[in-house]
Amino acid sequence: MLDSTELALYRRLAREQAVGRAPSLVAAVVRDGEIAWSGARGRVGADRPTDDTQYRLGSITKTMIATAVLRLRDEGKLELTDPLERHLSGTAFGSATIAQLLSHTSGLTSESPGQWWERSPGADWAALASSLEKDATKLRPGFKFHYSNVGFGVLGELVARHRGRSWYDVVREEILTPLGMHRTTPHPEGAHAEGFAVHPFADVLLPEPSPDAGAMAPAGQLWSTITDLGRWTSFLGGHTGGVLSGGTLAEMRTMNTVDDTEVWTTGFGLGLMVARHQGRHLAGHTGSMPGFLAATLIDAATGTGALCLANSTSGVGITTLCLDLIGITEEREPALPAEWQPSTVDPKLLALTGLWHWGPTPYLLRVQSDGLLSLDPATGGGRASRFHPTGPDQWLGLDGYYAGETLTVGRGPDGTADHLNLATFIFSRTPYDPAAPIPGGVDEAGWR
Known part of the structure; x- marks a missing residue:
């Protein structure tokens, strides 16, 4: 020092x-x-x-x-x-x-x-x-x-x-x-x-x-x-x-x-x-x-x-x-943040990242440098958690509201991830996506 x-x-x-x-x-x-x-x-x-x-x-x-x-x-x-x-x-x-x-x-x-x-x-x-x-x-x-x-x-x-x-x-x-x-x-x-x-x-x-x-x-x-x-x-x-x-x-x-x-x-x-x-x-x-x-x-x-x-x-x-x-x-002598370096991410995992919606509320799913997933509200406060993998398309909550809860990736017939099931809450790529298994269904007339 x-x-x-x-x-x-x-x-x-x-x-x-x-x-x-x-x-x-x-x-x-x-x-x-x-x-x-x-x-x-x-x-x-x-x-x-x-x-x-x-x-x-x-x-x-x-x-x-x-x-x-x-x-x-x-x-x-x-x-x-x-x-x-x-x-x-x-x-x-x-x-x-x-x-x-x-x-x-x-x-x-x-x-x-x-x-x-x-x-x-x-x-x-x-x-x-x-x-x-x-x-x-x-x-x-x-x-x-x-x-x-x-x-x-x-x-x-x-x-x-x-x-x-x-x-x-x-x-x-x-x-x-x-x-x-x-x-x-x-x-x-x-x-x-x-x-x-x-x-x-x-x-x-x-x-x-x-x-x-x-x-x-x-x-x-x-x-x-x-x-x-x-x-x-x-x-x-x-x-x-x-x-x-x-x-x-x-x-x-x-x-x-x-x-x-x-x-x-x-x-x-x-x-x-x-x-x-x-x-x-x-x-x-x-x-x-x-x-x-x-x-x-x-x-x-x-x-x-x-x-x-x-x-x-x-x-x-x-x-x-x-x-x-x-x-x-x-x-x-303040500690310096760890130097950022690029890392290798499985393409299937990379495809999960980005915008998801819980009802009309946007969330962002990211892959962290330590291999964990983070799910955070896109704007403002809300329920945020990190997840670690427990099996194919299954992740366990580490902290926050969803600590201990399971996140499961739902996929369509072509293998594309079309929804997330988090403790029964369904997240979809677009708000209330009709193609996702939204409980209660989605009004057929759509947004108006």
């Missing part, structure tokens, strides 16, 4: 470390799948932390559990609409669906019963499940957003049952290793920061505990570094490394429920936080455990993201810092 950009980023990091009184604070900006800048302030022991110093990730662990669950879905081993009981029997909350657990709409209690789980040695799954036999569901499943650490303890067990090994072994083998994240571990290894609480009224520190969370570990156990978390941030932005398909990752980033219901700025997709900030749509997660704060956010549209790690229980505006680092980068 430009020297002036790096100075602005470092100054923002330095200000947060000083004002937030963080024993140490590290951060990075990623662009196009790589770390473009990183910085550090404070000390770990006698030294400045580096990109290889481990910090605890807290709830960013949940995003990796969610990825493991979506891999199971993509393999056909489960559906997101499945009730938990189908895969993890014997719980008192088996009617909640897997999608509800991923999006924090299952209604499950936020914390595990008993002692404060983040500061106590964790029990095994049998003990956790037993503690949840009564009063575990606080809200009707699907009713509203209610953040649940317990829900991801449950999902970790689901992953372990399906794979026949621990949740961490699954995450390591299927996610971390393929992405080259070799310094992401359940306990600190090698160079790492110790977690501290900072006294509210004096500049003194208190070491915080970091016990193994047992069955609750999938909610926040992992430790990582700037280098590894940079790779993970890039993954969330679309550099999947073959771990997930781009479509599945986009599904995870799609907002399922909102946290603030008036004019939403934050919400949740499938295991990912989603946010709107200064016109950007961001995805990622924050994390906090005793002695640590963490955040990762990325704008998939521009490929610019930021990540921050601190060894302080509170006081550091970790999310705001991430947002500001993205904002500084985009303001000073």
Whole structure:
């Protein structure tokens, strides 16, 4: 980056470390799948932390559990609409669906019963499940957003049952290793920061505990570094490394429920936080455990993201810092749009493009560079969606009003496409084309 950009980023990091009184604070900006800048302030022991110093990730662990669950879905081993009981029997909350657990709409209690789980040695799954036999569901499943650490303890067990090994072994083998994240571990290894609480009224520190969370570990156990978390941030932005398909990752980033219901700025997709900030749509997660704060956010549209790690229980505006680092980068060195290049399109697909009419309303059908179809009103607002192919002359809606609906191409005796059937709505080349199967027919006298 430009020297002036790096100075602005470092100054923002330095200000947060000083004002937030963080024993140490590290951060990075990623662009196009790589770390473009990183910085550090404070000390770990006698030294400045580096990109290889481990910090605890807290709830960013949940995003990796969610990825493991979506891999199971993509393999056909489960559906997101499945009730938990189908895969993890014997719980008192088996009617909640897997999608509800991923999006924090299952209604499950936020914390595990008993002692404060983040500061106590964790029990095994049998003990956790037993503690949840009564009063575990606080809200009707699907009713509203209610953040649940317990829900991801449950999902970790689901992953372990399906794979026949621990949740961490699954995450390591299927996610971390393929992405080259070799310094992401359940306990600190090698160079790492110790977690501290900072006294509210004096500049003194208190070491915080970091016990193994047992069955609750999938909610926040992992430790990582700037280098590894940079790779993970890039993954969330679309550099999947073959771990997930781009479509599945986009599904995870799609907002399922909102946290603030008036004019939403934050919400949740499938295991990912989603946010709107200064016109950007961001995805990622924050994390906090005793002695640590963490955040990762990325704008998939521009490929610019930021990540921050601190060894302080509170006081550091970790999310705001991430947002500001993205904002500084985009303001000073805005991402360039991808260079346009011509592509090859199947002539049969090309013949579908152009003007179609839903009744008297004109729509435009286009082939995108990624091979998807887009159907948009020719003028003004209206129902717009993108579609991906599922078979000969069949396409499935990805977003907008027609998400999940099927678009079928209708052809005449000579094989020419003469209408589109989209969830029973008939689109024709001309308004109310008599040759198209318009429900109710078309007045024989025609337009007059």
